[in-house]
Amino acid sequence: MSMSFIFYETFAKQLKCLDAETRCKFYDAIIEYGLYEIETAFTGIELSVWIPIKESIDNAKARREKSIDDGKRGG
Numbered sequence: 327m328s329m330s331f332i333f334y335e336t337f338a339k340q341l342k343c344l345d346a347e348t349r350c351k352f353y354d355a356i357i358e359y360g361l362y363e364i365e366t367a368f369t370g371i372e373l374s375v376w377i378p379i380k381e382s383i384d385n386a387k388a389r390r391e392k393s394i395d396d397g398k399r400g401g
Contacts, residue, residue, distance in 0.1 A: 331360030332386045337379055348372070352379070359383060 337356060341349045355366035355376065360383050368376040 327363070328361055328387065331383055333360070334382055336382070340375060340379070344375075352376070356383070 333356065341352050344352065351366075352372075352375065355368070356379060358364040358366065359380060365380070366376070
């Protein structure tokens with residue numbers, strides 16, 4: 327579980343292209359995944375939108391964890 331995560335402008339740009347109901351579903355999925363690592367089971371077109379969002383969240387988390395580890399070693 328994380329206390330925070332990065333929400334990129336590209337997420338907002340991607341989601342603006344969706345209808346309100348689907349956009350809300352994605353906002354909820356991003357929050358659930360970013361904070362609690364609970365992944366929504368998307369399929370089809372929705373999955374193609376979700377994959378790059380999930381990868382961005384995962385990459386940011388990995389960078390943050392590496393930075394924390396480096397700091398613990400004095401770097």
